[in-house]
Amino acid sequence: MTHKIAVIGGDGIGPEVTAEALKVVLATGVDIDTTDFDLGGERYLRTGEVLPDDDLERLRGFDAILGGAVGTPEVPPGVLERGLLLKMRFALDLYINLRPFKSGPNRHNDGVDFFVVRENTEGSYAGEGGLLRSGTPNEIATQGSVNTRMGVERCIRFAFDLAASRERKHLTLVHKTNVLTFAGDLWQRTFDAVAVDYPAVGTAYNHVDAACIYFVQDPQRYDVIVTYNIFVDILTDLGGAIAGGIGRAASANLNPARTGPSFFEPVHGSAPDIAGQGKADPRAAITSAAMMLEFLGESEAAARVHAVVDASDDISGSTTAIGTAIAERV
Numbered sequence: 001m002t003h004k005i006a007v008i009g010g011d012g013i014g015p016e017v018t019a020e021a022l023k024v025v026l027a028t029g030v031d032i033d034t035t036d037f038d039l040g041g042e043r044y045l046r047t048g049e050v051l052p053d054d055d056l057e058r059l060r061g062f063d064a065i066l067g068g069a070v071g072t073p074e075v076p077p078g079v080l081e082r083g084l085l086l087k088m089r090f091a092l093d094l095y096i097n098l099r100p101f102k103s104g105p106n107r108h109n110d111g112v113d114f115f116v117v118r119e120n121t122e123g124s125y126a127g128e129g130g131l132l133r134s135g136t137p138n139e140i141a142t143q144g145s146v147n148t149r150m151g152v153e154r155c156i157r158f159a160f161d162l163a164a165s166r167e168r169k170h171l172t173l174v175h176k177t178n179v180l181t182f183a184g185d186l187w188q189r190t191f192d193a194v195a196v197d198y199p200a201v202g203t204a205y206n207h208v209d210a211a212c213i214y215f216v217q218d219p220q221r222y223d224v225i226v227t228y229n230i231f232v233d234i235l236t237d238l239g240g241a242i243a244g245g246i247g248r249a250a251s252a253n254l255n256p257a258r259t260g261p262s263f264f265e266p267v268h269g270s271a272p273d274i275a276g277q278g279k280a281d282p283r284a285a286i287t288s289a290a291m292m293l294e295f296l297g298e299s300e301a302a303a304r305v306h307a308v309v310d311a312s313d314d315i316s317g318s319t320t321a322i323g324t325a326i327a328e329r330v
C-alpha cells in the first residue's frame with residue numbers, strides 16, 4: 001500500500017532535516033509517494049501568500065503531512081505561526097499534539113521516557129481577544145482562553161488511552177488549578193470523570209510551575225502527561241533540553257478521528273543561524289517521521305526507526321552523515 005505524503009520542507013534547516021527523515025523512511029521499505037508543498041517564509045516573502053485555501057484543500061487529500069520548519073527572520077512574528085501552523089491545526093482538527101521524550105543509558109537523565117499530550121486547538125491559542133484603541137494611551141489588549149468540555153475530554157481520553165497502552169500505566173494532569181480556577185476546574189473535573197473508565201491507569205496532578213522543578217530534578221517520575229495548550233509549548237522546550245537537546249524533540253499533530261491528514265514535524269524551529277551548514281541534528285525530524293509511520297499503521301517500520309534513533313548516540317557528524325548512518329542501520 002502506497003501512502004500519499006505531503007512534504008513541507010519549509011525554511012532554514014527545515015528542508016535539510018526533512019531530506020534525512022525521508023531518506024530513513026525510504027530505508028524502511030515502506031512505500032510512500034511524496035508531493036512537495038512550497039509553504040513557509042520564503043513563499044510569503046516572494047508572493048505574500050501564507051496558506052491559500054487551495055493549498056489547504058489539496059493537503060486534505062493526503063494520508064499525512066511531513067514538515068521541517070517554517071520561519072525566516074524577515075517575516076514578522078505571528079504571520080506564519082497563525083497563518084500556517086495554527087491554521088493547519090484548526091482547519092485539519094489536529095486536536096492532539098504528541099511529544100515524546102526519551103533519554104538513553106549514556107546520556108543525561110538516563111531513564112527518562114515520557115510523552116506529553118497537548119490539547120492543540122483551544123486555550124489561549126484559539127485566538128480569542130483583540131486590541132481596542134490600538135496605539136493610543138487608552139489601548140486595551142485582551143487574550144482569552146477557550147476551553148470546551150468536548151475539546152478537553154477528547155484530549156484527556158487520548159492521554160488515558162496512551163497511558164493504558166504503556167507499561168507503567170500512569171497519567172499526570174498538569175495545570176494551574178489554583179489560579180486558572182475556571183479552566184482548571186473544567187480540566188480537573190473532566191480528568192476525574194474520564195479516569196473512572198480507566199481503573200488500571202494510575203494518576204497524579206502537578207501544578208505547571210511545580211512540573212518545571214520535576215522536569216529538571218526528577219523527570220523519570222513521568223510516564224504520560226496531559227495538559228493545556230500553552231503549558232505544553234513551554235514545558236516541551238524544557239523537555240527537549242533535559243532529554244537530549246531540542247534536536248531530538250519530535251512531535252505529531254494528530255487528528256485521531258482521522259477526518260483528515262495528520263501533520264508531523266520536529267519541535268525545533270528553522271534555526272536560520274545554522275541553515276545550510278549541515279549542522280542541524282536530523283533526529284527530531286526522523287523521529288517525527290517514525291511517528292508518522294506508526295500513525296499510518298506501519299508499526300514494525302516505526303519501531304525499527306525508533307530503536308535505531310534511541311541507540312544512535314555513537315553517530316555524529318553532519319546532518320547528512322547522521323541521516324545516512326541511521327538509514328543504513330534501519
Ligand code: IPM
Pocket residue numbers: 081082085086233267
Ligand atoms: C511549537 C511552536 C509553535 C507553538 C509555534 C511556532 C506556533 O512553538 O510547536 O511548539 O507555539 O505551538
Ligand code: MN
Pocket residue numbers: 233234237
Ligand atoms: Mn514551541
